[in-house]
Amino acid sequence: MKFTRSVLTATAVAALALGTTTALAAPATAAPNTTPQKVCGSAYKTVNSAAVGSLGTVYLTYNASNGKNCVATIRNNPGAAVDMALWIEVPETWERGEDYGRYTSYAGPAYVYGKGHCVDWGGGISNVHVQVYNSNCGARSEHRVTEVR
Numbered sequence: 001m002k003f004t005r006s007v008l009t010a011t012a013v014a015a016l017a018l019g020t021t022t023a024l025a026a027p028a029t030a031a032p033n034t035t036p037q038k039v040c041g042s043a044y045k046t047v048n049s050a051a052v053g054s055l056g057t058v059y060l061t062y063n064a065s066n067g068k069n070c071v072a073t074i075r076n077n078p079g080a081a082v083d084m085a086l087w088i089e090v091p092e093t094w095e096r097g098e099d100y101g102r103y104t105s106y107a108g109p110a111y112v113y114g115k116g117h118c119v120d121w122g123g124g125i126s127n128v129h130v131q132v133y134n135s136n137c138g139a140r141s142e143h144r145v146t147e148v149r
Contacts, residue, residue, distance in 0.1 A: 034078070036061050040070035040109045050122070050130045050144060058086060058123035058130055067115030069136075071097070072108035073123035079104060086123035088112050 036046050036059035044061035047069075051057055056075040063070070071088040084107035087098040097110030107123065118137030122130050133143045 034074050034106050036070075036072045036074070039072035039074070039106055040111075044068075044070050047136055048132070048142075050132050050146075052123060052125045052130050053128035053146070053148070055125040055128055058121070058132075060088070060119065060121050060132075060135065062114070062136070067113055068111050069114040069119050069121075070109045070111050071121050071123065072106055073125060074106045075104075075125060082126050084123070084125050085129070086110055086121070088114075088119060088121040090114050090117045090119055092117050 037044055040061045041063070043063045043065060045063075046059050047062045048060040049057050052073065054076070056073060058071060058073045061070045061072070062068070069088060071086045073084050073086045075082075075084070081102040081104050083101075084103045085098070085100045086107050087096065088110050089096040090112050093113070095112045097112050099107045099110050101107065112119065114136075118134050120131070120133045121135060122132055124130070127149045128146070129149065130144065130146045133145075135142045
């Protein structure tokens with residue numbers, strides 16, 4: 001009986017220790033749950049995106065009910081605050097939105113009215129930046145530029 005109790009106790013302690021280790025390790029490997037819709041709003045659908053090297057992605061979203069575009073820059077691996085940025089502009093109307101700062105997970109949102117217009121947009125994380133011109137305007141082809149500064 002004493003042996004059975006000792007084995008059960010040892011098994012329970014080992015299971016708890018393993019469970020605790022697993023529970024503590026999970027957040028470090030868990031994927032971030034930030035999405036463009038969480039940043040911009042649930043009515044905004046992703047219409048374009050551009051990788052910021054291997055650090056994250058800049059998302060262009062659009063809300064068909066109000067004609068607005070939104071941009072969000074989201075890191076692949078949130079952590080300590082780093083320089084992050086985003087911008088969006090409608091060249092035909094000069095309407096512009098931007099966000100620059102030090103963030104742990106994402107930058108944004110920034111909104112412009114873009115219905116029926118091409119939009120230029122981009123963003124950056126740390127020293128990697130991407131810019132997209134003539135975007136989402138039908139037959140015109142967009143131009144992308146990625147640079148490391």
